[in-house]
Amino acid sequence: MGAVTADEIREFVRNPNRPFPEISVQGGPFWDGLRAGELRFQRCDACGRYRHPPRLACPFCGHSGATWSAVEPSGVIHTFTVVHRPPDAGFKPFVPYVIAVLDLAPEGLRLLGNVLGLPPAEVKIGMPVKIIIDDIDDELSLYHFEPADS
């Protein structure tokens, strides 16, 4: 049940039938960051707060200037679900799988992804995880989460 072993994780991550992101102009630097092996988010030049998904102005102070800044690749599970019926057929061979939203270290910053490396039944809110970047092909990198102690 779920992608637990290293082989199973690799198969899940490299699944050629998962939908790939349609990368927007605004989101480009996020994906470029992953490609460079970093988790980068917009950080407001005025108030210093991080935001994701990217926006043209800071939702907290309204300032438009932002710098893409690398963040520690770890977080804590804010909430999650074990998906048994995926919205996209490409995930069918991999059910059940876990989707989680993480709280990252900068206040208010969150990230969504799959928790792999343990059986879905063992995933809990509050669990610390590390964020692992996966090179999918020559152009695209994605990421997944694994328990921090794995």
Added chain:
Amino acid sequence: MEETRSERRDLRRALKQAAIVGTYTTPQGNLSDRSTLDLQYEAIMGALDDAGIDRRELDGIAGGRSPSGSAATAYAGMWSELLGQPIRYADTVDAAAAGHSAHIVHAALAVASGLADVVAVIGGSGRAGGSRQASVLQMAASHGEYDASWGSIVPSWFAMVAQRHMHEYGTTPEQLAQIAVGTRAWASLNESAIMRGPLTVDDVLNSRWIAEPLHLFDCCLVNDGAGALIITSRERAAGCRHAPVAILGGAEEYSFRGYVSIEHDWLRSGAAYTGPKSLAAAGLSPEEIDLVEVYDCFTITVLRTLEDLGFCKRGEGGSFIAGHTLGPGGDFPLNTHGGGLSWSHSFSGLAHAIEATRQLQGLSGNRQVSQPETAIVHSQGGPLALHSTAVLAKAR
């Protein structure tokens, strides 16, 4: 504070000049031979007929959206062309299913201000010429830069709301199931409901997982169908076939885009504004509401919405549901047509307003609630991202 109060008075005074006078719902189900336009056209004509208003009086359309997605569609003009008469008021709130209650309030204000005389508020869709999977993939493409690659979108977002609610407040799967059970009991009395068979809490809990902690019967239907209601002036309403229904208040809050933004408070939605605000405009408290018709894409949606509208405190939705009987004959009539969970989920939110109207008109047949005077109707879009509320009542 004084200024706020006078604003509320103005909204209520304006709304009082309009009324809902007619409703119609098309067949609901798997209508692969019907187009969206075809179904909506049937709904408009049916609702005008129900009101006893000649189609030539129709001059406003609220709801629906461009079938092509192109900026050059001239959606409002398409209706003029189809109806063979000018449309002089058009309004589409592009906020998924959250637009419906907003359309009702906007249409009433349009009538009150003289922009239009007779407005059809419409919703629903058909599938002719396109597959449902195609529309899911389109949604993923438009929303999904930051989540589709991880197998997300609906219903996993609502499942994550439920998971967090259970974690924070101890809400149980049994409490969520009671919403599905109560709603099904209402649907069993509604001949046009898609799902009418008996349903127990155990049936819900034993149905297959969709996205934990949501089971199959925690989830709404996915189907085709359309509906419409007609709003006109109080003067014109006097000549209509059925008793007019007043719109006493309304409010909107669009908090985030939906299946994209994750930095919001997962346990406080825009309904925490739209509920109290629209009830204040109506001059009513939650206890004075006889009928509760809230958008129910998932059971958790209903539980969260009841909290935010003010029927119970945040976190107490589970015990509130456990402490009331939601089905026929109960003390808290909820989604009395059978909701999106069991009746139909083709124009959910507007369907809830149509049901509230019929109940207030005394036209609900064997599922008629005993002499309701007031109703709250809530529309929602995204994972509790987009909200509009309307308070309806028997016109006085």
